[in-house]
Amino acid sequence: MQDYLSDSILRALESMGGAPKGFEPEFEQPANPDHGDLSCNAALKLARHFRKAPRQIAEEISTQLIGLPLDSSRISAVEVAGPGFLNFRFSTAHLNEALATILAAGDSWGRSEDGRGRRALVEFVSANPTGPLTVGHGRNAVLGDTMATLLEWSGFDVDREYYFNDAGRQMRILGESVRARYMAHVNPAIETKVIGDEDERLTVPISFPEDGYRGDYIDEIARTLLTKDGADLDTDADPAPFKKAAEKAIFADIETTLERLKIKMDSFFNERTLYDSNRVWEIVEQFREKDLAYDKDGAVWLRTTAFGKETDTVLVKSTGEPTYRLPDIGYHADKLDRGYDLCLDVFGADHIATFPDVIDGIRSLGYEADKVDVVIYQFVTLVRGGQPVKMSTRKATYVTLDELMDEVGEDVTRYFFLMRSPNTHLEFDLDLAKEASDKNPVFYLQYAHARIASILRKAEEVGLSYQEDADLSLLSHETEQALIKELMGLPEVIARAAENREPHRLSNYLREVAVAFTQFYGNCRIIGEEEGLARARMKLALAAGQVLRNGLTVLGLSAPERM
């Protein structure tokens, strides 16, 4: 439709002396229904070019358009309004055609082809296995999974990947924490000590690390080890077997949590792979060859000043251990080597600083850095009793994702993370969580869906059956027309949400659909109406249910038949 109007306007402009080259009319859906179904600001943009008042230009375009003539089976009116907008109204025939298109597309309505033939890798969650997933990880997980689905619906072939590192200092401390707990179970009389500051004192076995992991899950892992593997695990004071056991147990938990959120990873990528394959050291050599790396003070430095930074940064510490930059660069090189056309990372705001180095790094290695993109989301602030909760996995002052789901449910949890723009700080009030879940907008959407299902069930009971050839021209009520117009928007909304990496656009849109349906429901009955009209309205209700279901599916939410 936009293409058709765009062509028509350009033709109209030609007979007026022509538009500047490269000029493309822009359209938007006006917020105010009085402004028509589609609005074009071409006359405003061209005021300077034609040296005329925008309104006058708009009048001339309008006259030309009507003379073309404009296809009246699609457009019923052209109006000049405000400072010089051209407002178009769709004909009912066009709306009915759109409704038929939605029903024909069914479960695929909303898919588009922008990304056809292209492969995307979405990397998200990527929490190291040191403890249960927290509410903060939840935002990452849900955003990443939904972004992946949005890309799928935009035509991409998508893989979901979880990147982790089980070799660092954190993991060693994890192993030591489990070992200390295990030893205490083997010998209950073992010497203890008190750690922590005034707020969080804790009595622990003597060998427990000062900055060890304090959560209860550590003790559970230790007890399980004792029951299953006996009391002789600590042969040579080596935390390694404990680390391994902890990693396994924690990863199992993480996967269970992700499953509850309906998240299924296609692959887990261990950072160690990059060392085993020697990849990271090859990259250091490549940087050296390009004079982008050099030795100083026993460390290897990356010449980030060449990328416009104020100082160079360390790539490999004097201990021989790489900093995070090196494996990050190696990992992204690996992803691009695997042939992905788009590598999307989902990062918390605290990782923003690492991103430019990675981009500059892989670009200087000859990769197309434009293929790498990132979704940065701001932190989730937890509020309890009106006070912000400081979160730390080590200190066990966190709220787990599982606890959150236990309290408010999986759908509410997902929706919660999807209803706001990723780059706004999200405040989560735990005290209100449960209460709020009763009034959560997600129920509003699901309720609308369940209500449609209920109507269609009841219609069948009274002998009204769905008929393919119902006469849609009977849908003349303003709430019917408004609903159809709303339903037409899904493909555009999904495409734009994917493009801009903003899933919340879809949740906002679905709410508008639910509002439009509820208004239709309040004004137009199906059962008890004259049969032709009833059948036409059934088709409309069916289409509304389809749009809600498809949208909920993309967001990873259930679309219940009853509530």
Place this chain on the structure above:
RNA sequence: GCGCCCGUAGCUCAACCGGAUAGAGCAGCGCACUUCUAAUGCGCAGGUUGCAGGUUCGAGUCCUGCCGGGCGUACCA
């Protein structure tokens, strides 16, 4: 100090590539259930979009400078 994000109704947040009268939910007040699901709907009230300039037909949106909050700015990841 420097970099990124944010500042919109009492609270939590929307506002598509700069568009027309800045919108929802919650909280508050007032109505409406003989109805295909009231987990609802309708109405009222609530705003100098942090402040000051600039750009232009038009600015919550872009630019500059301030103010306030968050996150970074490690031979931590």
